[in-house]
Amino acid sequence: MVRKVRRVLTVLTGAAVALVCSLALAGPAAAQAAPKPKLAPGGVDITGDRLDQPLRLRADTRPADVNLIVDQVKWLGTTGQLRGPAAKDLGPKYTVVVLVAGTPKNTFDLFPLAKGGPRVYRPAKQPDLSRPRAGWFFGRLNMSETLRSVGVPLEPRFDTLSGGIGGGERVLPEDALDPVQDLDTALGELQRLLLLNVGVVVVITAGLAGIALLVRRRTR
Structure with missing residues (x-):
């Protein structure tokens, strides 16, 4: 026994x-997995600096513009940085609300002129009542030109520097990289x-x- x-x-x-x-x-x-949200957007609403009224883009009339804006946020992972740049370094803010079947689903704050490169902030409180982790993300380098192309009043800006093969300059300055903050996030996980x-x-x-x-x- x-x-x-x-x-x-x-x-x-x-x-x-x-x-x-x-x-x-x-x-x-x-x-480490960062699944991309499967968005089937019917449109986006944009509000923010120098926009007297919301900029309403709909997939049935301006599908290319809707896809351009959604492309700025659809790739965000599940975990972002806990802290973003100082408020004085963020520049103008534009809030993007993604609609699915005519109903607001997701919202994001875009800062195309932030010091150190464009930034995206995803709040924890979402229109569809989901509760993702709030976080800051580096945005796409063409954010300001994309917003300008759909009607946001921004000055023309060259987001990509060219200089031939092996030429050009660093697009993101040195102070845009924060290894200490990234290490803190990794240690927390x-x-x-x-x-x-x-x-x-x-x-x-x-x-x-x-x-x-x-x-x-x-x-x-």
């Missing part, structure tokens, strides 16, 4: 170790992953202890 108990405990322990290992391997992949794995180990260990105690009582 004792041998059977030992075999059962050995099998359960092996299964627990395998489960923890699988979680540890799958965790980073899940944390790793900490949450480790806490999850520790919790699983504690639950499995408690279960094994309970089973061992129950079997011991029955064998007496």
Whole structure:
């Protein structure tokens, strides 16, 4: 009987170790995964600096313009930076609301002239009542020209510098890169992953202890 108990405990322990290992391997992949939202936009509304009335673009009349604006935000991942540039460095703000079937679904704040390159802020509170993680993202380099092309009152701006093969200049200045902030975000994700794995180990260990105690009582 004792041998059977030992075999059962050995099998359960092996299964627990395998489960923890699988979680540890799958965790980073899940944390780094950035699935793109599947948008089927029927239009976008744009409000912001120097726009007296919302700029309403609809897919049935201006499909190319709608796709240009949606392309600025559809690629955002699940996790952005927790902090953005200082308010004085953001420049004019334009709020984009994406509509699906005539109903507001997602909203984003675009800062095409932000110091260090265009930025996008995704608030946690969304029109469709979803609760994504609020975060800051670097925007596409053509953001200002894209907004201007659909009717936003922005001055013409060369967003891409050219200089031939091997020429040109850095498009994003040095101060646009913030390795400390990116490291803080990565460490936060790793900490949450480790806490999850520790919790699983504690639950499995408690279960094994309970089973061992129950079997011991029955064998007496």
